[in-house]
Amino acid sequence: MLGGLLLVVAFGLRPRFARLSKVEERLPVLRRADAPRLFALLDEVAAGARTTGVRAVVIDADTNASVSVYGIRQHRVLHLGLGLWETLSPQERIALLGHEFGHYAHGDTRHSLIIGNAFRSLSTWRYALAHEPADSLMDHVVNLMTALPRLFVEGVVVLLDQLTLRGSQRAEYLADTTAARAAGTEAAAGLMDRLLVAEGVTGELRRESVAARTRIGGARREDPAEGLWERLAAHAASVPEHEYERLRQVAERRGHSVDSTHPPTHLRHRLLTGGEPCEALIVLDAARAAGVDAELAEARRVIAREVVRG
Template sequence: MDGGTDSWCPSCRWNLDVYDPALAPWRGTRLIGRWGFRRGLEVDRATHAELLADPEVRSAGTSPAEVWLVVFSVVLALIGVAAAGHLAWLVMADDLPPGVRLVLALPAVLVLLLVKPSFGRVPRHGLIAERDAPQLHRLVREVAAAAGTPVPDLIYADLSINAGVARLGWRQRSVLVIGIPLWLMLPRPARVSLLAHELGHLANGDPLRVRRTLPARTFGARAVAATGGRNPWRRALHSANSMAEQGSGTVVLLGIVVQGLLALVNVAGATAQLLVDSVAMPDSRRAEYRADLIARRVAGSRPFLQSSETVLLADRVWQDLWHLAPRLNSEQLEPTAAESLRHLATHLPLARQLSRRTTDLWSTHPSEDQRMRLIEELPDVDGIIHVDDTRWAGIDAELAPWRRVAYHALLGTRDRF
């Protein structure tokens, strides 16, 4: 099979686990990308062996990687405190001219922008209150109890083909976000698996762990964003050429120096982010596997595999719905998505294998194929939570307004083309 620049055999999987620059995420150079791809495979294989030996294994406390990230986060926080103290001193230093104060203040301000704490914002829209969806909240409570975690404080809906859980705001409330498009595409048992996976992250303490090490995780990315994003040298060269055409020699020289410094800071930030992610992502990937095991235990093996299959085909299903939207109504979205999934089932083997080639060490999630193979190699289980059709009908009725929102979003997207 030729899905990129290096062929493989879909039936025997020969040559599948080979770094393919046409498919793997770009990480700056092929050398780095190839190392990250191979390292990601090593992490997945080691994690598979560990979890196959003991599927019920829990996280063994704080990992060395998390300790390193916490220490780095503390150092960044101390640097931020020092920068704030420096600014306070400049305010009180009456003997310094205003121009000197400004020059001395700029580095401290930049440091504060890079290390400022972020608590995350609770979404302003999309709250699914219990009075509006008691059956859904009841299901979430049951899944939370089965997963061994407190019930999330808030449940929100959005229009992403995704779902997630996080701790947000000053109060660090737990927030479960359900992407309505993905919810509509999922077979009903797989929806339980989706909820169990996300709540499994709460059971394992993953959002809190991420929040505790967030300064280290975001420092490099903030530096890259503050200096213009990717391709800094190309941007610096373009700016130098523009200034050479329009400005004098002194202005051009000053502009080249500034652009060069920005490019250096950009590269340093990108390098720092790459190093931090090299440490952080193995734990992040293990967290996904552990949440998958909770989903398997709560919902069952087959519903979990159905949810993964849906994720693999979700973009294509949504594209089918986009084409059919003018001939549908909101009540027809779910059956139409189910029909599209059936028609696209022949694409699943290739989609699974492609997911391996498009994932590396720095991907936040392991490939869907790796995750599915772990569950397939474990004994099949039925799960704890089973929801009958009557309850599903009630939940569907509660989410009908959101189904209409998703339908109107499909039509609105069409209007842009």
């Protein structure tokens, strides 16, 4: 019985590998044959970062972007949030891609095969040992029996978090330097400014969703998803320069949390602009940018419809 119990525990805590098939059920996923111009650009940026490209690109509405791996063979995948991508200039998009590929080039301890699975296993333990509302005597007994293991797991989580924290922050700074080399310092600093107003952009997406479902805002075209990304880009472009400066000053006065996995955006901006400026290694001209946009057109329509549906 004890051996069977241990086997069940081992099965529950086994290493889990992300599967792209689950993502494809709800989000557009592009592969090389679907978007050759986009993947050619990704390959070029990856080569500039001294790493290799990705096998797939997942498109969503987030005001963010990230890289990860999937499957036992750890294939690479880029998660591209249109909420951020659509607000960027062509050169700032190169900076964004350079930053993400910089994570592959410089490594990120928290997302490595061993440490990443360790965090996931500990999360499973935390869920299994979580304190439950005590509605009966048996609930009290179970909570009492799991108290020490729960404290032990929490302690290990905190320890592992602190041991990898500085590495995670360092990875962000190194990724920023890769972004500056790929797109130039000016574009990389511009990307930092866009990240400062990411919450406002997210709020604008929510407003568009609410307006589409409640018909707020007067007469509007029959399809509220039409022109969504253009309106979002116009909203981001309307933010004046002095607002960015105000946000940087507010962030500096507020201070930052030393246990955050990402350094404060204003410090990242200062590091980029305080050193020797870099010239762009890769320039995304208008014709090439238009070709990439054409390949993203269908995904843009799909995600726009999802946004307005809420």
